[in-house]
Amino acid sequence: MKYSNIITRKLLPVLAIVMIATFSGCKKFLDTPRQGEYNEENYPYPGGAGPYDQFILGAYTDLRGYNVHADGFIVATSIRSDDADKGSTASDGGPDVITMDNFPVLTNNGRANALWTGYYGLINKCNNTIHQITIRNEIVATEEAKMQARAEARFIRGYGYFMLVRLFGRVPKIDTLFADPAAQNNVPQSTPAEIYSLIESDLTFAASFLPAEWDKKFIGRATSGAANGILAKVYLTQKKWAMAKATAALVMNSGKYDLSTPYATIFGESGENSKESVFEIQGRADAQIKTDQGIQYASIQGVRGATEWNMGWGWNTPSTFLEAAYEANDPRKARTILYTSTPTTPGITIYGETTPLGLPNPRYNQKVYTLPSERARVNDRFGYWMNVRILRYADIVLMFAEASNEMGGADNIEAARVALNTVRARARTGAPVGTLADRVTTDQGELRDFIRHERRIELAMEHDRFFDIVRWGIADDAMHNAGKPNFSAARDALLPIPQAQIDLSNNVLTQNFGY
Structure with a gap:
C-alpha cells in the first residue's frame, strides 16, 4: 500500500553534513514501503532515482509538513468555502480559524502566516536542488539525471507557487537561491501574471522531463501526468480554455489513468495510488513510528x-x-x-x-475516515498514514469538460457533455436505475451549470471548491447563500499578506485590498 523511501539510520551519517546544511532541521524523506527502505548497499545512486535525491527529497518531506498540507491548508482551502464549516466546538481554533470561516480574516492570522512560510520553505528546497544541479554542479551525473531532478524540483516549485498565488495574489517571485537567506525578506511582490508565467514555465519543463511513471518503490514522486494535470488547472484558472483542454487531454490520452476505481474505494487506504490518482502526498505510519513519517491531515x-x-x-x-x-x-x-x-x-x-x-x-x-484494521495495525486512531489526494483523474476529466464547453461550438460542447457523463456514470454504479442520468443538453449555459455542479459534488471536501467559486465569479452569491454575509469577494477572495511578513520586509511588501 505504501512504499518506503525512508533513509535508514545506517545511512544517515553519510548524508548528515549535507542534510543539516540544506534542510534546516528536516528529518524525514518521501515515504515508501519497507521493502524499499534504503541502506548503504542499496541507496539508488547512481542508479535508481538519481544522485540528487539528497536534495529533492527534502522538498517531498515538506509536502507532508504541518504548514503545507495540514492545518492552514485545510482551513484556507475548505473551511473558508461554502461546502464546509469549522466544526468542533464554537471556540476551538480561536480567532485564526473562526475568522477564516466567517470573515474577514485578520492581518495577524497565524494560519495565513504559516502557509506563507510553509510554501516558501518548500520553494527554497526546490531552489536549492536546482542550484546544486545547475550552479554548484559538483555531482557527477548524466544529463538525463540532471534534467529529471530539475523537473521534479520545478514541478514542486510550480505547485507551491500555484498555491501561493491563489491564496495571496501578489507574492514575491523567488526562483533562485540567495547567498544571504535574509535578503529574501526584501523581495517585492510580483503581479499574479508574473507568478503564473513562472508556474507555467516550471510545469511545462517538468512535464517534458519527468517520467510517465516510476518504479513502485518510488511511488508518490511527480510524473509527467501530474505536471500536465496541475498545468491544466493553472490554465483553467486563467481562463486559457484551449490550453487547458489540450493539456488535460494529454493526461487523458496517456493511458496511465482511468475511472475504473469505484468512488467508494478512492478515499480509503486501499484506494491510495490507484488508477484514479494523478498526484498524492504520501503518508506512512506503523506501531513504532506513528507520526513522524505521516501527515496530520x-x-x-x-x-x-x-x-x-x-x-x-x-x-x-x-x-x-x-x-x-x-x-x-x-x-x-x-x-x-x-x-x-x-x-x-x-x-x-x-x-x-x-x-x-x-x-x-x-x-x-x-x-x-480511517479503516478500523489500519487503526489496529498502527495502534493509533489519528490517521497519519492517510495520503492527501492533490489531483484525481476525475478532476482532469471535469477540467477537460469545462474548458471544452467554454470554448463553445457544437463539437466542443458535445465533447464536454460526453466527458461529464463519464464521471456521472462511474458515480452511479450500484445505485437505483435512473440515478444520476446522463446530461443530454446541448445548451452551453445549461451545461456550464451542470459541470460546475459536478465539480462541487465529485470533488466535495477536496480543497477545490473555494478556488472554483472565486474563479467562476460566483463567490459572493455562493457564500452569502451559505450564511456567510461578511464575505466580500473584492477582499476575501485572497488572504491578507501576513503582517509578520510585511514587518520582516521593512514594508517592502504591501497589503492586499480591503485589509
Missing part, C-alpha cells in the same frame, strides 16, 4: 469524541449547503458525509460502525 478532520471515537479535532465538517446540493440517491453523498447518531437515527460509518450519541457535530468528513 486526517487527524485534524477526524471525529471528535471520547475513547475509541477520539480520532481528531473534528474540524472541516460538511455544511448543510453541501448536503442539500446532492441529487437524489447519489452514492457519493454517503462516501463524503459521515452522520453521527441521533436518538432516532443511527449514524453508520463507511465501514459499518455505529457512531455514538453526543458527538459535537452532526456531520464529519467521511473521505478522511
